[in-house]
Amino acid sequence: MNFQKEDNSEHSVSGPVTRYSLPVTASLPLLFLAPMAGVTNSIFRRICKERGADILTTEFLSADGIMHRNARTEQYLNFLEEERPLGVQLFGGDPERLAEAARAVVDWVRPDFIDLNFGCPVNKVVCRHGGSSLLRDCPTLEKIAQSVVKAVSPLPVTAKIRIGWDESSINATTTARLLEGSGIQRLAVHGRTRSQGYSGKANWDVIAEVVQAVKMPVIGNGDIAVAADVLQHLSTGVAGFMIGRAAMTNPWIFSEIRSLLRGDQLPFQPTLEERWELIRRHCREEIALKKNEAAAMASMRARLMAYTKGFPGARPLREKISGISSLVELEELMMPLLEEN
Numbered sequence: 001m002n003f004q005k006e007d008n009s010e011h012s013v014s015g016p017v018t019r020y021s022l023p024v025t026a027s028l029p030l031l032f033l034a035p036m037a038g039v040t041n042s043i044f045r046r047i048c049k050e051r052g053a054d055i056l057t058t059e060f061l062s063a064d065g066i067m068h069r070n071a072r073t074e075q076y077l078n079f080l081e082e083e084r085p086l087g088v089q090l091f092g093g094d095p096e097r098l099a100e101a102a103r104a105v106v107d108w109v110r111p112d113f114i115d116l117n118f119g120c121p122v123n124k125v126v127c128r129h130g131g132s133s134l135l136r137d138c139p140t141l142e143k144i145a146q147s148v149v150k151a152v153s154p155l156p157v158t159a160k161i162r163i164g165w166d167e168s169s170i171n172a173t174t175t176a177r178l179l180e181g182s183g184i185q186r187l188a189v190h191g192r193t194r195s196q197g198y199s200g201k202a203n204w205d206v207i208a209e210v211v212q213a214v215k216m217p218v219i220g221n222g223d224i225a226v227a228a229d230v231l232q233h234l235s236t237g238v239a240g241f242m243i244g245r246a247a248m249t250n251p252w253i254f255s256e257i258r259s260l261l262r263g264d265q266l267p268f269q270p271t272l273e274e275r276w277e278l279i280r281r282h283c284r285e286e287i288a289l290k291k292n293e294a295a296a297m298a299s300m301r302a303r304l305m306a307y308t309k310g311f312p313g314a315r316p317l318r319e320k321i322s323g324i325s326s327l328v329e330l331e332e333l334m335m336p337l338l339e340e341n
């Protein structure tokens with residue numbers, strides 16, 4: 001991988017800082033951790049980075065939330081230097097407000113890029129004219145991209161889209177061209193329409209069409225469940241793969257994909273002990289962050305369900321996860337599993 005150094009001191013409030021422009025790779029596709037609300041906090045991002053994810057993004061943050069700068073938003077914006085290159089993802093429907101929010105984010109936390117969300121299907125976001133609703137309002141989408149690019153220049157701005165609003169209005173190539181023309185430097189495409197939600201299958205043929213339609217790097221996203229899945233998408237010509245839900249179960253998927261892409265015979269596979277060690281570490285870090293063990297373990301429930309998917313004999317453990325309020329309780333449930341396997 002090759003990082004290009006550049007000086008973005010224009011954005012610095014406390015003197016010049018050296019930053020990196022978007023990474024490019026001559027050979028292997030880059031691996032991205034997909035932004036996931038409630039999942040991809042700093043702890044999980046670092047877990048994935050240590051296991052081979054090249055590029056991380058925060059979960060989506062609303063332009064309004066940024067401008068109010070409440071404690072919660074500040075928490076979402078927290079990241080460690082080792083997470084770089086890291087992008088902050090923003091959503092909203094008002095070009096001026098998004099530009100203002102992007103500028104504020106750059107001044108506060110100096111991310112390596114700003115990412116614009118044009119894919120979120122959730123009603124609450126769509127009703128506020130954000131996320132995927134902009135896929136059917138291309139003039140506003142274009143204005144948002146242009147105004148954010150201008151506001152944070154020379155910091156790179158990237159975007160993430162779905163392939164269209166619904167089956168009858170798939171417009172990913174049009175959207176991609178508009179975004180490229182607006183100065184967007186890299187595009188992640190989730191191969192589903194808004195109306196699909198998470199049902200059906202991601203359409204990688206449309207992703208391949210987007211790759212052909214633009215010069216900027218296109219990152220393919222959708223339904224990479226195991227490392228080998230990337231092999232069937234290599235012919236699309238994407239510059240990288242973005243992995244979401246599979247990383248929640250198996251954060252090692254990034255190293256596994258890299259092994260496969262390098263042509264290694266046996267991609268790296270973690271043992272049950274290694275998976276358990278990771279779960280423990282994740283819990284400990286959440287407890288330290290929240291300073292409240294019961295609250296931390298409650299927030300870990302969905303994470304634990306994902307981590308233990310496919311564990312041999314994990315059924316009793318998974319049935320009891322919703323009642324767990326301490327790490328000791330989890331350890332007690334886990335021990336028989338580790339002893340048997």
Ligand SMILES: Cc1cc2nc3c(=O)[nH]c(=O)nc-3n(C[C@H](O)[C@H](O)[C@H](O)COP(=O)(O)O)c2cc1C
Pocket residue numbers: 034035036037038039058059060089117119120160190221222223224242243244245246
């Ligand atoms: C729990 C969850 C939260 C998500 N939050 C975001 C988000 O904040 N921003 C975003 O662009 N996409 C979000 N997504 C969509 C993912 O980034 C990704 O596009 C989608 O999960 C498809 O990829 P996958 O099949 O690898 O999971 C979210 C998905 C999930 C499952």
